[in-house]
Amino acid sequence: MSRTYKVIHLSIAFVLAVALLLLILGIQMYLEVHAIHDRMEREQLANGRREIAQAIVDVDRDIRARAERLARWDEVRQQLANPEYYVLWRDARIRADGLMTPTTDSIGLYDRNGHILAPDTGKGALPAQLPLSPPGYLARKSTSHDDLQYFFPIYADPDRRILMGYGALGFDILDELKRVRQFDFVDPDSFSLTISDHATVSMASLASQARFQSPPMRNLDRFMAAFQSALIRLTLIALFVLSLATFLIHRFMVRPLRQISNDINVMREAPGLAAEGGKSALVRIEELDNVRSSLRDYQTRVSELQLALEDSNRQLFEQAHRDALSGAFNRRAFDNDSRNLAGRSPLGRYTLLMFDCDHFKDINDQYGHAAGDAVIGALADCLQRALRAEDRLYRLGGDEFAALLQDTTREQAEDIVRRCQEQIERHDFGQYGLTMPVVLSIGVAQADPDLSFNEALRRADAAMYRAKQSSDRKVVFYAP
Amino acid sequence: MPRWLAILLALAVAQLAFGKEVTLEMPNRLIARADYQIGAADKPVVLILHGFLQTHDFHTAHNMADGLHDLGYNVLAPTLTLGVPYRNQSLACEAIHGHSLEDDEAEIGVWLDWLEARHQGPIILLGHSTGSVELLAYLSQHRDPRIKKLIGASIIEGALTGGEQVRSEMIADLKQRIGAKNNTPVSHQFSYCNRYTSTPKGLLSYLRWSPKRIIVTAQAIATPITFIMGGADQRLATDWIAQLRKTGKKIRVIEGAGHFLDGQYEFDLLDVLGEEVRL
Numbered sequence: 218m219s220r221t222y223k224v225i226h227l228s229i230a231f232v233l234a235v236a237l238l239l240l241i242l243g244i245q246m247y248l249e250v251h252a253i254h255d256r257m258e259r260e261q262l263a264n265g266r267r268e269i270a271q272a273i274v275d276v277d278r279d280i281r282a283r284a285e286r287l288a289r290w291d292e293v294r295q296q297l298a299n300p301e302y303y304v305l306w307r308d309a310r311i312r313a314d315g316l317m318t319p320t321t322d323s324i325g326l327y328d329r330n331g332h333i334l335a336p337d338t339g340k341g342a343l344p345a346q347l348p349l350s351p352p353g354y355l356a357r358k359s360t361s362h363d364d365l366q367y368f369f370p371i372y373a374d375p376d377r378r379i380l381m382g383y384g385a386l387g388f389d390i391l392d393e394l395k396r397v398r399q400f401d402f403v404d405p406d407s408f409s410l411t412i413s414d415h416a417t418v419s420m421a422s423l424a425s426q427a428r429f430q431s432p433p434m435r436n437l438d439r440f441m442a443a444f445q446s447a448l449i450r451l452t453l454i455a456l457f458v459l460s461l462a463t464f465l466i467h468r469f470m471v472r473p474l475r476q477i478s479n480d481i482n483v484m485r486e487a488p489g490l491a492a493e494g495g496k497s498a499l500v501r502i503e504e505l506d507n508v509r510s511s512l513r514d515y516q517t518r519v520s521e522l523q524l525a526l527e528d529s530n531r532q533l534f535e536q537a538h539r540d541a542l543s544g545a546f547n548r549r550a551f552d553n554d555s556r557n558l559a560g561r562s563p564l565g566r567y568t569l570l571m572f573d574c575d576h577f578k579d580i581n582d583q584y585g586h587a588a589g590d591a592v593i594g595a596l597a598d599c600l601q602r603a604l605r606a607e608d609r610l611y612r613l614g615g616d617e618f619a620a621l622l623q624d625t626t627r628e629q630a631e632d633i634v635r636r637c638q639e640q641i642e643r644h645d646f647g648q649y650g651l652t653m654p655v656v657l658s659i660g661v662a663q664a665d666p667d668l669s670f671n672e673a674l675r676r677a678d679a680a681m682y683r684a685k686q687s688s689d690r691k692v693v694f695y696a697p
Numbered sequence: 698m699p700r701w702l703a704i705l706l707a708l709a710v711a712q713l714a715f716g717k718e719v720t721l722e723m724p725n726r727l728i729a730r731a732d733y734q735i736g737a738a739d740k741p742v743v744l745i746l747h748g749f750l751q752t753h754d755f756h757t758a759h760n761m762a763d764g765l766h767d768l769g770y771n772v773l774a775p776t777l778t779l780g781v782p783y784r785n786q787s788l789a790c791e792a793i794h795g796h797s798l799e800d801d802e803a804e805i806g807v808w809l810d811w812l813e814a815r816h817q818g819p820i821i822l823l824g825h826s827t828g829s830v831e832l833l834a835y836l837s838q839h840r841d842p843r844i845k846k847l848i849g850a851s852i853i854e855g856a857l858t859g860g861e862q863v864r865s866e867m868i869a870d871l872k873q874r875i876g877a878k879n880n881t882p883v884s885h886q887f888s889y890c891n892r893y894t895s896t897p898k899g900l901l902s903y904l905r906w907s908p909k910r911i912i913v914t915a916q917a918i919a920t921p922i923t924f925i926m927g928g929a930d931q932r933l934a935t936d937w938i939a940q941l942r943k944t945g946k947k948i949r950v951i952e953g954a955g956h957f958l959d960g961q962y963e964f965d966l967l968d969v970l971g972e973e974v975r976l
Contacts, residue, residue: 292792295781298727302793302882302896309894313791373728373782374720381782 224474225467232463239455243448250444254437261431265402270424272398277420279397280386284352284369287316287324287384294373296326296334297382303334320396322364323387326371329380341366341387351383354418356410363410365390365418404432473505480509484516540612542590543597551611551619558621559670568625569673570634571660571681572600574616575691576653584650591649592616596657599640603633619677627663627694634659634692658685662695720783721775721811724803727782731775731808732759734766741819741845741976742771742812746805748826749855749888749903750788752776757825757957761850764967765823770974771816775808777801777831790890793882797902802835809841819845821974826851826956827888829924830906837914847918848973850925850966851956852941853932854911855888855903864907871901889932908940915944923947923973925966927954949973 287293292310296303303326311317311324322341326334331347341357341364348355349368357364366387373379395405407430412418538550546554558567574580574596581589593616600610604620611619622630637659646655660681664673676695684693719733732753736742743765747758753774762774779788779796788794812820820843824832829849836847857863867885874883874897883900887893893900915922926938928950934940942948949969954962 291781291784291786291788294783295779295788295792295795298782299780299795301795301880305882306793310789310792375783375785379728379782 225471228463228466228471232459232466235462236456236459239452239459243452243455247445247448250441254441257434257437258431261402261434265400265429265431266424266427268398268400268402269394269408269427269429272394272400273420273423273427275397276390276393279393280367280388281352281369283316284367284384284386287386288369288371290316293326293371293384294381297328297371298373300326300328300334307335318396320392321386321388323366323385325385325387327368327383327385329382331383334382341389343385343387347383348415349417354420356412356414356416356418357387358410358412358414362389363391363412364388365393400432402431404430469502473502477505477509477512480512484512540597543593543612543618545597545601545610545612545618547611548613550609551613551621554609554611554621555670555674565666566624566626567664567673568622568627568630569662569664569677570620570622570630570637571662571677572596572618572620572637573658573681573685575656575658575685577616580651580653580655583653588649588651592646592651592655595644595646595649596641596655599644600637603636603640605633608633625663630661630663630694634661638692656691658682658687659692660684660695661692719773719811721807723778723807725778725780725800727778727780729775729778729804729808730783730785731773732762733774734762734772736766736771737769739818740768740770741821741974742773742816743821743823743974744805744808744812744832745772745774746822746824746828746832747774747776748828748851750779750790750890751828752785752787754785755787755825757850757959758828760959760963761823761825761966761970764963765970765974768971768974771818773808773812775804777804790893792894794893794895794899797896797899798831798834798906799902801831802838805831805835806839809844813843819843819976821846821848821976823848823970823974824850824852825958826853827855827903830854830911833911833914833918833922834906836918836920844920845976846973847920847922848925848970849922850958851927851930851932852911852924853930853937853956854906854908856932856934858886861907861909864904868901868904871897871904875901908934908937912940912944915941915946921947923949925949925951925958925969925973927956927958927962928952929954930956932956947973 292306296306307324307326316324323337323339323343325337325343327347328334333343333345333347336345337343343366344355347368348366351368351370353368355366355368357366364387366385368383368385370377371381371384373381390410391405391408394400394408407428409428410423411426411428538546538553540547574592577589577592580592593612596616596618597610597612600618600620604610605622607623609621611621613619620633622633625633638657641655641657644655658681660677660679660683662673662677662680664670664676680693680695684691687693717733719731720728721731723729730753743762745753745758745762745765747753747755751758753759753762753776758774762772766772776784777796778784778800779794780800781788809820820841822832822836822844824830824847829847829852832847833849833852836844857867871883874881880896880898882894882896884892884894885900887895887900887903922944924941924946926933926941926948929952933956938948938950951958951962951965951969954965958966
């Protein structure tokens, strides 16, 4: 069996589901864009590393070319052959010949035994003794810059068979990288090398020892800022729209439906009450008004049908429990009431009257049944007028009537019996053609709570027969 | 003859015909280079010496060597070391010059010894510019009967813009420095160099060869000498050719030619050379 939900709960669940969906979509979009941002950053770093690797290759090629140019310079071989004026030559000629570029920190020569021809001083000073087996690079780190020193052999002959000594070129690697290449994916100022001072350097693997940062991706950062701002705005708009939708759903769907539900409940609990909900709403929903109107019409029709049915039932009951001739309750009604009364415990205090018309058979025989029927009807009318409103009058058959008086004292019973006799005496039976008087014999039995109804009936019947047998005492109260 | 042998011989001949670079250790223990082109066996061998601070690859020396070799002459064109092993570049004026004319003479001698060991025939010395002075200086110090002639093309002293008075003063200063054992290089205008940096001894050796000394030395040398001069050589003093004529030596002037005797005058030079090397 499927569960039943309230519309308010369903509407809340719907709004929460939409909000959750929007939240998931927003988070998903945010994560996607951040993933793109991260991927672009990784690609930028990879491109930067490739850029540095290529720049290092260019620097290596350039340094080797400069070293080769230096090694092939006659004056270098002149100094190695006779270094007597080496310092003068170094200070005057190297700078003058253009080998000492702005990125070059030092240039020096070593003899065949690896001893520098003259001590080097200043920024990026060359070691006094050849630090490695040329050709090769040596790292020189300081707090302000990373230097590399390239050591290379110098031969006397073009066939490189006669070693004369060695040359050295010291340079700031960052300055060299900047010089040989315009970086797009690397912030040159962030460049550094994770190598220790005096370490031998392999240019092939130098790129892997480089630490750097990519330049800010201004366009992407601007896009991310704009996206986040747009996402926040969209979220606020979505929340506003959702709140508005919630209000509208509640205002125009949930409340009317609940009102209809209440109306139905009201109608169910008070079928005769017409539901008037929804009339005061500023905005009314046509379909819901149609539903409400249909329910109202349906309720009206049901009420009418119910009234008609009750009327029919009442008529049927009247037909079944009324005597057609006298209008009093019939024998069946008396039996029903007597059974109901007999079933009560305790019975309560009541008085049972039994009426019988004297010589009624003679009236029928002498004046005809029509007159007899008229007498019966008149008797019933007289008795009905004499009885109280709550008292019930029965025609048990022929000219025999009974009356059941609830909670009646003997005085009250005597008063009622006297009124009955007065009504009969006062009524003009001559109008039915009768010339003889109509006399009623009345037996009265007063029942205590302990007395059964049948016993009370028997006592009233016995009292009525006794009155019937008497010619002057036409009212007999049962006395044992 | 087997085909492969013919090819090998052809390659060997071609090698000889197109010349080869030879190297030789000099008295200063440095290796010097020379271009050696073998010509006809019955032709003299010509030693061509380049100009001041140049190499045998300098175009004037190179053109003369090729031209003479084309005429069938054996040609040896050495490059003076100037203190540089395997020197193959012109030495800059601003370099620290430790070499001297005496060193150059010694290297010329080594090359001539090397040449004489390979050639039985006569030797002709051919110099260009200061190379002519150095060959003259060598001849003045060495009597070699196999040297049959000296040809001095565009011979010129190490000129000074201040004239001979400055030369005297510089010589005196340099002598004083040498006497004081002050070997600190000095810088002066010298020859075509605005700033020539050299040891006092080295500069003095070249500076001593004044125009007058060239004239006197040429006059004193018995070996036939021919001077080939460019008629439009802007480096020469206006009366230099006239002074040369006073030596009594043969003067060949190529009208219109400059100091390097190149360009359209290269053919005139080769014509003159062809005549002069013919013994």
